[in-house]
Amino acid sequence: xxxxxxxxxxxxxxxxxxxxxxxxxxxxxxxxxxxxxxxxxxxxxxxxxxxxxxxxxxxxxxxxxxxxxxxxxxxxxxxxxxxxxxxxxxxxxxxxxxxxxxxxxxxxxxxxxxxxxxxxxxxxxxxxxxxxxxxxxxxxxxxxxxxxxxxxxxxxxxxxxxxxxx
Amino acid sequence: xxxxxxxxxxxxxxxxxxxxxxxxxxxxxxxxxxxxxxxxxxxxxxxxxxxxxxxxxxxxxxxxxxxxxxxxxxxxxxxxxxxxxxxxxxxxxxxxxxxxxxxxxxxxxxxxxxxxxxxxxxxxxxxxxxxxxxxxxxxxxxxxxxxxxxxxxxxxxxxxxxxxxxxxxxxxxxxxxxxxxxxxxxxxxxxxxxxxxxxxxxxxxxxxxxxxxxxxxxxxxxxxxxxxxxxxxxxxxxxxxxxxxxxxxxxxxxxxxxxxxxxxxxxxxxxxxxxxxxxxxxxxxxxxxxxxxxxxxxxxxxxxxxxxxxxxxxxxxxxxxxxxxxxxxxxxxxxxxxxxxxxxxxxxxxxxxxxxxxxxxxxxxxxxxxxxxxxxxxxxxxxxxxxxxxxxxxxxxxxxxxxxxxxxxxxxxxxxxxxxxxxxxxxxxxxxxxxx
Ligand SMILES: Cc1ncc(COP(=O)(O)O)c(C=O)c1O
Numbered sequence: 001x002x003x004x005x006x007x008x009x010x011x012x013x014x015x016x017x018x019x020x021x022x023x024x025x026x027x028x029x030x031x032x033x034x035x036x037x038x039x040x041x042x043x044x045x046x047x048x049x050x051x052x053x054x055x056x057x058x059x060x061x062x063x064x065x066x067x068x069x070x071x072x073x074x075x076x077x078x079x080x081x082x083x084x085x086x087x088x089x090x091x092x093x094x095x096x097x098x099x100x101x102x103x104x105x106x107x108x109x110x111x112x113x114x115x116x117x118x119x120x121x122x123x124x125x126x127x128x129x130x131x132x133x134x135x136x137x138x139x140x141x142x143x144x145x146x147x148x149x150x151x152x153x154x155x156x157x158x159x160x161x162x163x164x165x166x
Numbered sequence: 167x168x169x170x171x172x173x174x175x176x177x178x179x180x181x182x183x184x185x186x187x188x189x190x191x192x193x194x195x196x197x198x199x200x201x202x203x204x205x206x207x208x209x210x211x212x213x214x215x216x217x218x219x220x221x222x223x224x225x226x227x228x229x230x231x232x233x234x235x236x237x238x239x240x241x242x243x244x245x246x247x248x249x250x251x252x253x254x255x256x257x258x259x260x261x262x263x264x265x266x267x268x269x270x271x272x273x274x275x276x277x278x279x280x281x282x283x284x285x286x287x288x289x290x291x292x293x294x295x296x297x298x299x300x301x302x303x304x305x306x307x308x309x310x311x312x313x314x315x316x317x318x319x320x321x322x323x324x325x326x327x328x329x330x331x332x333x334x335x336x337x338x339x340x341x342x343x344x345x346x347x348x349x350x351x352x353x354x355x356x357x358x359x360x361x362x363x364x365x366x367x368x369x370x371x372x373x374x375x376x377x378x379x380x381x382x383x384x385x386x387x388x389x390x391x392x393x394x395x396x397x398x399x400x401x402x403x404x405x406x407x408x409x410x411x412x413x414x415x416x417x418x419x420x421x422x423x424x425x426x427x428x429x430x431x432x433x434x435x436x437x438x439x440x441x442x443x444x445x446x447x448x449x450x451x452x453x454x455x456x457x458x459x460x461x462x463x464x465x466x467x468x469x470x471x472x473x474x475x476x477x478x479x480x481x482x483x484x485x486x487x488x489x490x491x492x493x494x495x496x497x498x499x500x501x502x503x504x505x506x507x508x509x510x511x512x513x514x515x516x517x518x519x520x521x522x523x524x525x526x527x528x529x530x531x532x533x534x535x536x537x538x539x540x541x542x543x544x545x546x547x548x549x550x551x552x553x554x555x556x557x558x559x560x561x562x563x564x565x566x567x568x569x570x571x572x573x574x575x576x577x578x579x580x581x582x583x584x585x586x587x588x589x590x591x592x593x594x595x596x597x598x599x600x601x602x
Contacts (some may be wrong), residue, residue: 008542013601020407041571041572042541064571065540065541066542069539143541
């Protein structure tokens with residue numbers, strides 16, 4: 001079973017079966033953003049309640065495969081209560097992780113040999129640790145879009161809330 | 167332009183090898199499989215179980231060799247050179263046109279068959295040329311809810327551009343088209359455009375009935391035969407279709423070639439599609455005139471090798487026999503649906519008509535487990551070398567009707583057998599273990 005256990009780690013299946021921060025927030029005032037993955041019909045809806053540059057609350061709805069849904073669930077746990085800057089740093093970290101070539105996974109380097117910086121701003125190490133479980137996805141290139149869907153949608157949400165925040 | 171009409175020239179050269187399994191009452195899948203090199207390729211020490219022919223079929227060696235032989239011995243541009251290989255290439259290309267028309271019973275294949283890139287382009291061609299010339303604000307085009315995007319989007323584009331009104335034949339509870347209100351729905355329609363068989367449900371459309379209503383209300387009839395022509399005998403005359411499209415790669419042929427049939431008188435009056443070489447009679451600094459049909463609709467160097475590969479595919483299908491292929495697929499579909507229900511009972515939903523003796527059904531089986539996403543199903547199946555499609559199958563409006571984001575789909579062709587279905591069942595049991 002080449003790599004399948006890497007893809008479907010227990011922690012991923014756990015987030016899929018019992019997703020965190022599932023639900024909706026009233027919008028407005030909450031920001032609502034939708035993302036689609038045309039490949040498999042995944043759909044993610046993110047509700048963000050923000051104040052003074054901090055993500056006070058986040059809810060996720062929509063439906064999709066285990067990878068897209070668990071990635072969204074982990075993301076919500078990791079960024080709730082964080083500042084926009086921290087969230088963006090985590091997005092960068094995650095997307096870098098998704099672009100790392102398989103053979104370099106252990107060395108924490110990108111294909112051109114640069115090392116990936118762990119986020120600096122005292123992010124919750126537990127949730128980063130969980131996110132690492134999604135690293136196995138890079139061995140399944142068509143599924144990378146599933147894993148990054150929530151994160152791209154979040155970027156869109158942060159951009160939108162920035163333009164509405166005073 | 168008589169010198170442009172190569173249709174009557176006799177077949178010459180490049181005979182493809184005959185299929186090895188064209189004797190007996192039933193299809194011998196072991197023999198057939200030998201013609202398809204990819205079906206014995208190794209993936210992690212075992213063969214693959216290819217259950218995605220509704221997406222694209224595999225190719226027999228006869229098709230692969232016909233294309234290789236052509237490039238090795240006969241390639242030159244068509245309709246141009248006066249030298250021997252150019253004439254031979256032209257003859258082979260035009261012979262492919264005849265074969266593509268003969269397969270669907272066209273009355274004048276030499277004039278009524280236009281080669282395109284795929285069936286998507288064939289439908290777009292109709293929307294772009296006939297549609298733009300004949301449809302205006304308020305005109306009705308009747309489609310169905312179960313169409314492939316290829317038969318939605320060109321009309322949605324026309325609706326946006328011209329204000330054409332789109333209406334839809336709904337699906338009934340048995341996953342067939344509900345034709346009970348067809349006459350009312352068709353009132354004022356200038357075109358009815360429907361699929362002959364659903365790529366998701368396997369349901370087969372009662373085209374004859376739709377055709378009768380189309381004649382009654384004076385609408386033109388376009389049929390998307392992508393999922394039908396590869397699997398059933400087709401006769402455009404008996405259904406009196408005005409436009410009929412199908413696609414080479416789902417029919418054992420190569421990618422890059424689609425087929426549009428249109429009645430001669432319609433092609434004559436339709437404006438051209440793309441402009442360029444091949445489609446003109448004359449070009450001056452201040453204008454151009456178009457050449458005869460069908461070349462008027464084939465601008466630029468056409469897919470020559472692909473047409474030759476398509477011809478070999480059609481020969482292959484005809485030698486095996488489409489009636490035998492249909493019977494084989496039907497019995498395999500009954501077996502598969504039975505096996506899925508026996509093994510997974512209430513856990514599985516199958517989206518498609520119950521197999522029955524009275525109504526034909528295509529070898530396309532879409533299903534879903536309640537709590538497992540189709541994409542995860544397909545991923546685990548791949549671990550067991552089982553190739554199926556997961557997703558919306560380019561039929562998002564239908565997915566909304568079914569209230570699912572996606573399904574997993576297994577589809578059958580002449581080279582599939584019970585062993586393939588058993589491999590599917592076994593792999594699905596592993597899926598259940600993993601996600602259950
Ligand atoms: C019913 C139907 N129509 C149209 C198409 C489009 O075929 P192509 O991609 O070859 O144009 C397909 C293939 O997926 C189909 O199943």
